[in-house]
Amino acid sequence: MKRHHFGFTLFAVWLCSVPLAADDGVFDQYRDLMGDDNPAVFVIDEGEELWFAPQGPESATLEACDLGLGPGVTAGAYVRFPRYFADADVVMDLESRLVYCMTTIQGRDLDVVNAKPYSLRGDFGTEMEALVTWLAAESEGATIAPEQTHAAERAMYTLGEEIFFYRAGPHDFSCATCHEQSDMRIRLQALPDLTSHSGAAEAWGSWPAYRISQGLVRTMGWRLRDCFRQQRWPELQMGSEVSIALQTYMAVNAAGGTMTAPGLKR
Amino acid sequence: MKALVTGITIALAASVTAWTMASDEIEAVLRNSFVAKNQATMDRLERDAVQSACSAPRGMPLDNDMLTTLRAERLNSVVLPPDGQYLGDWQRGAEVAGNGRGLQSSDDPTQPNGGNCYACHQLAPDEVAYGTLGPSLTGYGARGQSEAMLQYTWTKLWDTHAYNLCSHMPRFGAQGILTEQQLKDVMAYLLDPASPVNQAAE
Missing domain, CATH: 1.10.760.10 (Cytochrome c-like domain)
Known part of the structure; x- marks a missing residue:
């Protein structure tokens, strides 16, 4: 454990000494040097502990939670999301599925569970972030293959495409403003083309990710919320239809790619 | 395809574009997915004519006459500096x-x-x-x-x-x-x- 901390500190110091390059190469170098030493390992451990921890009025663990491959099956479950669940009769992303399990299996209050899904800067990270990080790691190396067999799953993709190109707000921004062209960057930050297979696979396959600049693991739900903040839109809600639709759009465009999360990001 | 193109033309004329889904359906989804936060109020999710016309998913057929009209409208609406001075500091x-x-x-x-x-x-x-x-x-x-x-x-x-x-x-x-x-x-x-x-x- 100590080794990780020490290695991370060394690399953080090294990163600060690197002159600003006019591309994303410095972060690629950082990632290479880190190798398997992603600080997200601590969050993965925490997520696993939380999965097996009895919680709520029912004092139940999440082992009875069905992530689509049967109750308690976690290996390879994340790469099939977003997907339709007959018990809830809706398409869910991993975050909304976890909320469903916390309320139905553990008997926890929906408003309490939903109150603070994503940590603020300086926080230690939330239960949701830890669980998602562990479950993504349980799919590491697996092929991205979201379900698109149910009509509701296909409708969710169509909705996601509509929202992706929907321009609104004082700046007229849509997701497409930044993410429909290849090899572009905003300031120094490289922008994935999420309409392409390669861009979507790189992006979808690398979240959740440890954000070096924030010292936290962030989920794709958080990533979307922060994109909309920068789009000057109101705040996107975790587990909302727009969040699930956009994740479906990305995951389906990414299908066939490899899940490499948890990633390591600027 | 003909029917789709006609449908889009009509929708554009009314400034409530829907490409593959009904516009009011999408707006309902947006209203249920976002909450106002500080100065980012919910009315920002409503589109004007330019935003609607420019929300077409790639590959969707566009009505070029409508786009030409809309562009001319934008040009006519530009407000030049009243004092004729263009250059500041x-x-x-x-x-x-x-x-x-x-x-x-x-x-x-x-x-x-x-x-x-x-x-x-x-x-x-x-x-x-x-x-x-x-x-x-x-x-x-x-x-x-x-x-x-x-x-x-x-x-x-x-x-x-x-x-x-x-x-x-x-x-x-x-x-x-x-x-x-x-x-x-x-x-x-x-x-x-x-x-x-x-x-x-x-």
Whole structure:
């Protein structure tokens, strides 16, 4: 454990000494040097502990939670999301599925569970972030293959495409403003083309990710919320239809790619 | 396909575009998925005619007559500086160009908005942290300061859709993102021969 901390500190110091390059190469170098030493390992451990921890009025663990491959099956479950669940009769992303399990299996209050899904800067990270990080790691190396067999799953993709190109707000921004062209960057930050297979696979396959600049693991739900903040839109809600639709759009465009999360990001 | 094209034309005429889904259906989804936060209020999810026309998923057929009409409307709506003065202070313009804040839920509404030009454009050659979504504007001042050039540049900043409908660039004047004085300062940053934009890299 100590080794990780020490290695991370060394690399953080090294990163600060690197002159600003006019591309994303410095972060690629950082990632290479880190190798398997992603600080997200601590969050993965925490997520696993939380999965097996009895919680709520029912004092139940999440082992009875069905992530689509049967109750308690976690290996390879994340790469099939977003997907339709007959018990809830809706398409869910991993975050909304976890909320469903916390309320139905553990008997926890929906408003309490939903109150603070994503940590603020300086926080230690939330239960949701830890669980998602562990479950993504349980799919590491697996092929991205979201379900698109149910009509509701296909409708969710169509909705996601509509929202992706929907321009609104004082700046007229849509997701497409930044993410429909290849090899572009905003300031120094490289922008994935999420309409392409390669861009979507790189992006979808690398979240959740440890954000070096924030010292936290962030989920794709958080990533979307922060994109909309920068789009000057109101705040996107975790587990909302727009969040699930956009994740479906990305995951389906990414299908066939490899899940490499948890990633390591600027 | 014919029926689809006709349907889109009718929808555009009413300024409530729906490409593959009903517009009111999408708006209901948006209302249920977002909550107002600070200055980012829910009315920001409603689209005007330009936003609707420019929300087409790639590959969707467009009504070129409608787009031409809309672009002409934008051109007619441009407000040129009433005092006829286009050029402000390039040093203040540099601040506007580098400032990415303004109108986000996380921004202080009492502070001036930025233009965030560097997010998408290269400007002064010494600034390496520039984006590439828009064309490089380094050396823009070489285009001169003729009345036509001043009007063209002002219009581009005021409402980019007047020339290039569905450009990714925000409408800095028409949407009230920047003040008239801020626009003049950015004009000077682009066009003043003394501006770093028009100096060789050191």
